[in-house]
Amino acid sequence: MKLGAVDFIEKPYDAEVLLGAVKFALSRQANDARDAQRTELQQKLAALSPHERQLLEALVDGRPHKSIAHDLGLNAHTVEIHRASVMTKMQATSLSHLVRMMLLAAPLND
Numbered sequence: 001m002k003l004g005a006v007d008f009i010e011k012p013y014d015a016e017v018l019l020g021a022v023k024f025a026l027s028r029q030a031n032d033a034r035d036a037q038r039t040e041l042q043q044k045l046a047a048l049s050p051h052e053r054q055l056l057e058a059l060v061d062g063r064p065h066k067s068i069a070h071d072l073g074l075n076a077h078t079v080e081i082h083r084a085s086v087m088t089k090m091q092a093t094s095l096s097h098l099v100r101m102m103l104l105a106a107p108l109n110d
Contacts, residue, residue: 034104041105044090052089055082059095060102 006025009017048056051072058068069079092098 038105041090041101044101045105047089048086052082052086055079056086056090056098056102059083059086060099 006028007021009021045053045056054072055068058071063071065076065079065083068074069076072079074082086092087098090098090101092101
């Protein structure tokens with residue numbers, strides 16, 4: 001009877017019970033969507049090379065390209081090329097989008 005159903009409410013129903021069931025269903029749907037997004041982002045992160053991952057972490061930390069280039073032993077132009085590759089692989093439209101993606105991809109600390 002409950003295949004795919006969140007709850008089963010018999011008639012006559014109590015408005016509070018119905019409202020509670022709807023709230024639960026909506027929160028469960030939102031959690032499922034967030035979990036699916038997190039899984040997709042983690043797959044994208046796994047596709048990055050270790051070097052791209054280092055660069056991504058530095059970008060998300062807000063470090064400037066010249067500082068990243070110095071720390072990784074690269075020139076600034078190479079950092080720009082790797083940044084473009086990271087943005088493409090992650091399908092990010094901006095640095096702020098990339099930061100939001102990293103926040104969402106982070107595992108939950110339960």
